[in-house]
Amino acid sequence: MEKIKQLQQDFAEFLANTNFNGQPKELYEPIAYTILQSGKRLRPMLCLLANELFDGDEQQALWPALALETFHNFTLIHDDIMDKAPMRRGMPTVYQKWNADIAILSGDAMLAQAFQYALKPDKGAELARQLGKVAIEICEGQQMDLNFETLGNVTIPEYLEMIRLKTAVLLATALQMGATVAGAKETDIQHLYDFGINLGMSFQLQDDILDLYSDVAVFGKRHGGDIADNKKTYLYLKALEMASEKDRKRLEQLFALRIGHDEEEKIEEVQSIYDRLQVREAVEQVMLDYDHKAFAALEAIDLPEERKTHLRTYAELLSGRKK
C-alpha cells in the first residue's frame, strides 16, 4: 500500500507541475478545468505500476501516465457532448460550462497533447503507436454504444465487444505502456495486456451492477440510472436471455418507456424481475470469470510472485470497490 500511495503522490505532483495554460484562454481553461479535477487516476496508476513491476525508470513512465490521463479526459469531454451530460464528478461538464464548440476544440487539443506526452520518453514512437491504436478502438466502442441507443436488439457478444473497446482496451494499454517503457519482453507485455482486458471487462460489469445494487451514498450515482435511461446494459441483456416470454415482453415494454411515467416505479418493477430471475448472481458469475482470467494472466508473467504484489493489491482494491 505504501508503494501505491507513493506512486499516486508522484503522479499528482507531476500533474501539478505540468503547465496547462496557454492562449487563447478559451481553449486552455477547459483543459486545465477537466484534467485538474480530482479523479482516481486509474490509468496513470496502472501505467506506473506496470513500469514498477519490471523495475523501469519512473521518471520515464510519468510521461505515458500523463498521456493516458490527458487522453482519458479528452474522451470524457467529447462523450459528454454526445450524451448531453450536464454534470461529471459533481461539476458542470465543459460542454455545459462553456459550449459544444469549445468542448470539441479543447478535446481535440488534448488528444494531440496526449501524443506529445507519449512521445517524450526514449520509447516514444512505440508508446505513441499504442496510444493511436487504443484511440481508434475507443472511437469504435463509443460509436457502437451510440448505435445501441437506437438498435432494437443488441446481443450479449455485441455488448461485450462494445465494453471491451470502450473501457477494457484503455486499461490494458495503460499497463502495456508502462511495461514498454520499462523494456519488458513481448510475452510478458502480452500477459499484462490480457490482465488489463479481463480486469476492464470485470470492472465494467461491476459498474453495471453497482448502478442498481449499490449504496448510492458510496457510489455517488443516481440509483437505477441505467434503467431510467433505458440503457441496454449487461444486466438487461442477461435478463432478456434468462426471462420467460412474458417477462421478456414486459422488460421490453418497460425499456421502451420514455417520458411521462413514474421513474421510481419503473426501476422497482425492473429490479423485481431481475431479482426473481437472479440476474445479479448470473452477472456476478461472469464478472468472476473475468477476474479469474485476469489474475491467471498476471500469474503467467515471468517474474517472482512477490514482485507482483503492488499491482495485484491495486487490482484487488479496484475489484472490491465497495470496501
Added chain:
Amino acid sequence: MEKIKQLQQDFAEFLANTNFNGQPKELYEPIAYTILQSGKRLRPMLCLLANELFDGDEQQALWPALALETFHNFTLIHDDIMDKAPMRRGMPTVYQKWNADIAILSGDAMLAQAFQYALKPDKGAELARQLGKVAIEICEGQQMDLNFETLGNVTIPEYLEMIRLKTAVLLATALQMGATVAGAKETDIQHLYDFGINLGMSFQLQDDILDLYSDVAVFGKRHGGDIADNKKTYLYLKALEMASEKDRKRLEQLFALRIGHDEEEKIEEVQSIYDRLQVREAVEQVMLDYDHKAFAALEAIDLPEERKTHLRTYAELLSGRKK
C-alpha cells in the same frame, strides 16, 4: 510540371490503396466519404515536393503525406460542425449528412489515424511530434477565429496571428515533414518552414481577396460571402485602418447587419467603399511582401537553384490560382 503530375498521381494511388473501411460502419463511412472526395492535395504535395527537394525516398514520404491529408480532413469535419456548414466541395458535410455526434467521433478517429500514419517511417517519432505541435496550433487558430466572431475589435496583428495558426503552420509543417523524412539538415528545414509560413500567409490573404474579387465560376464560392457573413477578414480590417471616420462608422454599421436586409446591396456598398479606399491594392501589396519573403527563404536553402524548380513551380501555380 511532369514531376508535379507524377507526384500527384503517386499520392492518388497511395490513397486509393489505403483501406478506410472498418466497423462500425457509422464511424468509418464518413472518413472514407471525406478523404476520398477530390481535393487538390496541397499538403501532401508540399510534403512530397520537399522530400524530393532533398532527394528523399518517396515511399517513406507518402506516409507523412497521408498523415497530413487525413489530419487536414479531420479539421474540416470538426470545423464544419462549429460553422454549421451544410456543404463543402459541393457535397453535404459529414455533420449534415450524418449528425454532429458522428462528425465528432469520425474526426477524432481521423486525428488518431493521422498519428498512426506519421509514425510509419523510420523518422516516425519526429514526424509525430511535428504533427502534434501543428495540431495544437491549429486548435488555437480555430479558437481565435471563433473568438473573433463575437469580439468587437480585432486588430490586424491578431488577425495575422490567427491565419498563421489556422492556415500557414500546416503548409509549413507539410514541407518540414517531407524534408525531415529526407534527412535534410536543420537550417534547411527551418528555411523551408519559413517558406511555408510566408506562402501560407499570402495564400490566405489571396483567399480573402478572391472571395470578393474573383470570377465566381472559377473560384466556386459565393461572391462576397465573407461580407454577407460579417467576417472580419484582412480586407475589412485594412479598410477600417485606411478609412475616414465616416467610412469607418458606415463599415461597422454594415458589418453589424444580421438578417432582414438586402445582401447584394450590402456587398455592393462595402465593395464600393473598399474600391474608393483602394483596399484591394493595399492587401495585394501585403500579399506580395509575404510572397517575396517566401521565395527569399526558398533561395536561402543550401542547394543548387535548379533542384528547387519543382517546388518553386508548384508554389507559383498556387499563388497564381486564377491561371
